[in-house]
Amino acid sequence: MQCRSCLDVIGSHASVRKFLPEPLDQGDLERILEAARRAPSSWNLQPIVVTAVTDPELKRRLSEAVGGQEHVAQAPVFLVFSVDYRKLIEASRSVGVEPAEPGLGHFIVGVLDAGIASGWAALAAETLGYGIVFVALYADPCRVAEILNLPRYVVPVVGLCIGKPAERPEPRPRHPMEVFAAVNRYPSAPDAVENVAGIYRGRGVKLFRYVLAPGGYYEEVGGAVLRCLKQRGYRVPGGSSKHY
Numbered sequence: 001m002q003c004r005s006c007l008d009v010i011g012s013h014a015s016v017r018k019f020l021p022e023p024l025d026q027g028d029l030e031r032i033l034e035a036a037r038r039a040p041s042s043w044n045l046q047p048i049v050v051t052a053v054t055d056p057e058l059k060r061r062l063s064e065a066v067g068g069q070e071h072v073a074q075a076p077v078f079l080v081f082s083v084d085y086r087k088l089i090e091a092s093r094s095v096g097v098e099p100a101e102p103g104l105g106h107f108i109v110g111v112l113d114a115g116i117a118s119g120w121a122a123l124a125a126e127t128l129g130y131g132i133v134f135v136a137l138y139a140d141p142c143r144v145a146e147i148l149n150l151p152r153y154v155v156p157v158v159g160l161c162i163g164k165p166a167e168r169p170e171p172r173p174r175h176p177m178e179v180f181a182a183v184n185r186y187p188s189a190p191d192a193v194e195n196v197a198g199i200y201r202g203r204g205v206k207l208f209r210y211v212l213a214p215g216g217y218y219e220e221v222g223g224a225v226l227r228c229l230k231q232r233g234y235r236v237p238g239g240s241s242k243h244y
Contacts, residue, residue: 005127006123006127009123009126009127010123011171012171013126013171014168014169014170014171014172015132015133015134015169015172016071016131016132016133016161016163016165016166016167016169017070017071017133017161017167018071018074018165018166018167019071019074019075019076019131019161019163019164019165019166020163020164020165020166021074021076022076022163022164023054023076024076024077024130024162024163028125028128028130029052029077029162031124031128032079032121032124032125032128032162033050033052033079033121034124035120035121035123035124036050036079036081036117036118036120036121036124037117038120039113039116039117039119039120040116041113041116041117042109042112042113045088045109045113046113047083047084047085047088047106047109047110047113048081048082048083048084048110048113048114048117049081049082049084049087049154050079050080050081050082050117050121051079051080051082051148051150052077052078052079053077053078053079053080053148054076054077054078056073058147058148059072059073059075059078060073061147062078062080062144062147062148062159065140065143065144065147066135066136066137066139066140066144066159067139069135071133071135071161072135072159072161074161074163075161075162075163076162076163076164077161077162077163078135078159078160078161078162079118079121079159079160079162080137080144080148080156080158080159081114081117081118081156081157081158081159081160082114082145082150082154082155082156082157083106083107083110083111083113083114083154083155083157084110084153084154085102085106085110085153085154086151086152086153086154089102089153100235101233101234101235102153102233102234102235103234103235103236104229104234104235104236104237106234107155107229107234107236110155110157111157114157114158115157115158118134118158118160121160122134122160125160125162129164130162130163130164130165131162131163131164131165131167132160132161132162133160133161134158134159134160135158135159135160135161136158136159137156137157137158137159138157138158138221138224138225139217139220139221139224140224140228141155141156141157141224141225141228142155142227142228142231142232144156145228145232152232152233153232153233153234154232155228155229155232155234173199174199175195175196175199176189176195176199178192178195179192179195179196
């Protein structure tokens, strides 16, 4: 497919949730995976693994596991980015170093690396002319791991739908630059709160109540992640509690 410049892609990005029923070109998929593989990684440890899901039945089950998001089943390819310390533990033992079980710090580093790699994959896909949308997997990561038969120490964190777009949505608003960034200081623009709240328009109350209020989505996610980490062999505090 025809490539566009990265800056053009970034400036026009909008998430796509409707895809044409056409498979990805195999060469394009390899380019996208190579982009993810070349992403920066702390200490170059690369504690991540990518599962390219194309099987319709697996995509259907994954769609159900993430709350019935139909685009997961519809997209020709669904990339699952997982934190993976299994291969590093085995590599460490192969050179005579007995590692500790991974803990919360290991997981955080892996999540950062997975986020960077998935971003590079998304940029490569959009540069090649495909549509993409990210899908959070942290609400029930162990269910995703079970569907994909992932081994111990491997925890899914983010998914990426890729395919030829069947829609052309407009880019969504972002926080104004004066509240997003500043040089040598924290941004202190007048009307900062109003500027941030204003981009959500009528959605603000519902969004903030669902995500940020006590007992909201992010608190539930925190508990789910900790419980899954414990099940997958990680040393974490409070893995059996509802909230963290």
